[in-house]
Amino acid sequence: MSLLSLFLGEKKTSATVARERLQIILAHERTGRSAEIPDYLPALQRELLEVISKYVSISLNDIKVNLERQENLEVLEVKIELPEVGR
Numbered sequence: 001m002s003l004l005s006l007f008l009g010e011k012k013t014s015a016t017v018a019r020e021r022l023q024i025i026l027a028h029e030r031t032g033r034s035a036e037i038p039d040y041l042p043a044l045q046r047e048l049l050e051v052i053s054k055y056v057s058i059s060l061n062d063i064k065v066n067l068e069r070q071e072n073l074e075v076l077e078v079k080i081e082l083p084e085v086g087r
Helices: 003-008 014-030 041-053
Strands: 063-070 073-080
Touching: 014 041, 014 073, 041 063, 041 073
Parallel strands: none
Antiparallel strands: 063 073
């Protein structure tokens, strides 16, 4: 974030807000949580549904959120099935 945008304010897109939320969640998880399945994944899935539903019609079953841990690497995988668009 630049100093100018800090003073003038910056209109954030939903994608920017979602990316920032994911960064915060991942940073929180990396600060010492155990290897158990994180409790934020269902909430993340619901929030993604809310944001995407503004643009296309999807259901909660169309979004899959998974966190994999392999040694010192964590991978957040988000799969979203979008409806076919007629051309």
